[in-house]
Amino acid sequence: MSKLYAIGELLIDFTPTEQNASLAAVEQFTKNAGGAPANVAAVCAKLGQQSALLTQVGQDAFGDFLVDTLRQAGIDTSYISQTDQGETSLAFVSLTNDADRDFLFYRRHAADLLYNKEQLPPNILTGNDILHFCSVNLVESPMKHAHIALIEQAHQAGSLVSFDPNVRLPLWNDEKACRQTILEFLPKAHLVKLSEEELLFLTAIEDEESAVQSLFQGKVQVLIITRGAEGASLYTTKHHMKVPADKVHAIDTTGAGDAFIGAVLTILLSKQITAINLLDFCKQQAIPLLTFANHYAGASTEKHGAIASYLTKHELSLKHDIIF
Numbered sequence: 001m002s003k004l005y006a007i008g009e010l011l012i013d014f015t016p017t018e019q020n021a022s023l024a025a026v027e028q029f030t031k032n033a034g035g036a037p038a039n040v041a042a043v044c045a046k047l048g049q050q051s052a053l054l055t056q057v058g059q060d061a062f063g064d065f066l067v068d069t070l071r072q073a074g075i076d077t078s079y080i081s082q083t084d085q086g087e088t089s090l091a092f093v094s095l096t097n098d099a100d101r102d103f104l105f106y107r108r109h110a111a112d113l114l115y116n117k118e119q120l121p122p123n124i125l126t127g128n129d130i131l132h133f134c135s136v137n138l139v140e141s142p143m144k145h146a147h148i149a150l151i152e153q154a155h156q157a158g159s160l161v162s163f164d165p166n167v168r169l170p171l172w173n174d175e176k177a178c179r180q181t182i183l184e185f186l187p188k189a190h191l192v193k194l195s196e197e198e199l200l201f202l203t204a205i206e207d208e209e210s211a212v213q214s215l216f217q218g219k220v221q222v223l224i225i226t227r228g229a230e231g232a233s234l235y236t237t238k239h240h241m242k243v244p245a246d247k248v249h250a251i252d253t254t255g256a257g258d259a260f261i262g263a264v265l266t267i268l269l270s271k272q273i274t275a276i277n278l279l280d281f282c283k284q285q286a287i288p289l290l291t292f293a294n295h296y297a298g299a300s301t302e303k304h305g306a307i308a309s310y311l312t313k314h315e316l317s318l319k320h321d322i323i324f
Contacts, residue, residue, distance in 0.1 A: 002128040002269045003076075004044045004051040005159075007150055008037035008137045009112045010070070010080065011089035012062050015254060015305055023094045023104055032254075032305040033069040034091060035112075036134045036166045039255045042307040043262025043296070045074035047316070049269040052076035054150070056115040056143075062088035063111070073307055081119060086111035093254060105171055116142035117149040125150075127158035127274055130265055135165040138181050139172060151188050160268065160275045161219070163189035164261045167198050175201075187218020190275045191268075193261045195226050208233075209240070221279045224290075226260055228253070231294060234286040236279060243290035246298040255306025256297045262310075263296035264289060 013034030016026040033042075041051040053075055057063030059082045066088065071077045089107040107113070125131060131154040137143045154161050165182045172178040179202060186192055186202075192215065194202070205211035212223050212235045223235045231244040267273075267289055273281045282289065296316065303309035 001050055002130070002272055004041060004049060004130045004132060004265055004269060005054060005125060005150075006037035006041040006051065006132045007054040007147060008134050008143075009035040009089060009110075010038045010053060010055045010057055010066050011035045011091055011107070011112070012066065013254060013306065014090065014092045016094055019251070021094060023092055023102060026094055029092065030304065031065070033066050033307050034255070034305075035089075036136065036164065036255075036258050037132060038066075038070060038075075039258035039306045039310075040132055040164070040262040040265065041075045042070065042073045043259055043310050044266045044269060046310050046312045047263070047266045048313045049266050050076065052079055054079040054115075054120065054146075056081040056083055056086075056111045056119070058082065058086055058088035058111040059084040060088055062090070069307065079121060081115065083111050083114060086114045103168065103170060105168070107171070112137060113139070113141040113143045115146050117146045120146055120150055120153070123153070123157075125154050125157040125159045128272060129154075129157070130160045130162055130269060132162040132164070132261075132265060133185075134163070135178070135182050135185070136168055136171055138185060147185075151185075155188075155219075158275060160191065160273065160278060161189045162191045162193070162261065162265060164193040164257065165198055165202075166257065167201060186215060187220060190219050190278055191222045191224070191264075192220055193224040193226065193257075193264070195228075195257065199225055213237070219275075221275075222282045224261075224264065226257060226297075228256075232260070232290050234282060234290055236283060239283055239286070241286035241290065243287060243294060245294045248298040248302055250298075250301035251304065253301050254304075255309065256301050258306065259300040259310060260293045260297035263293040267292060
């Protein structure tokens with residue numbers, strides 16, 4: 001059976017119990033498991049596919065909580081290390097009335113950034129698997145070089161590689177370093193998902209079509225652009241398909257982008273789509289693929305948190321008539 005392997009940060013999201021308050025004004029927070037790669041792995045697991053996360057957390061109570069939470073979500077946690085050389089990363093989030101977010105990160109001695117390529121399990125990827133990664137852990141660190149090694153392993157195995165930059169500028173020394181690093185890694189992926197804002201940040205091109213086409217480099221076959229409440233588009237070098245989003249009562253958009261790409265990757269896993277047939281599949285099935293991902297991401301915004309808000313396959317079938 002095909003499997004999703006995600007690599008990157010696993011952290012605690014402290015989300016506020018009140019909305020429309022600055023981080024300085026929030027008085028109470030709720031502890032949730034977070035980190036974009038972990039969120040994506042959770043979506044795949046909750047929707048009935050196999051997934052695993054490769055990362056490292058602290059040998060501390062927060063690390064224990066995260067590993068337990070992921071295990072309960074159905075994720076393979078056997079590739080998660082714990083260390084006493086660093087601490088589990090923390091992120092504090094505030095919410096506005098429109099469910100948008102502001103972040104404050106505590107990760108100066110982050111255990112995940114200490115994960116090195118020597119800790120990678122050898123030859124775990126096959127041509128039927130998907131490797132997914134983001135940009136938060138691409139800052140200069142041992143973890144960045146673990147990404148490079150695992151991506152190379154994926155290429156050698158023929159695995160499909162997915163990249164969602166999920167830009168968090170406060171974690172970088174400067175915008176230029178963030179942009180250059182993402183543009184360095186982007187051509188290594190077959191499938192890339194970006195928000196409208198990230199597309200403009202990376203390309204500085206106002207026209208979306210021109211901006212997207214400028215990113216078809218290296219191995220990139222498919223680019224997906226998400227627009228929140230306005231839906232999403234799928235691009236190939238010759239095709240463009242757009243689908244509107246559901247109308248939902250959003251109370252927390254934390255992890256919604258991860259829910260979207262997780263839903264996309266779930267379908268690719270379930271249909272046994274590989275790097276070889278990805279382009280043909282997306283040309284033929286772009287509309288139902290985007291529609292399903294929009295449904296799933298929209299439903300996730302109606303609850304607080306990320307992993308806790310993701311619906312299982314059974315819950316989704318009860319909530320929506322449309323299932324891919």
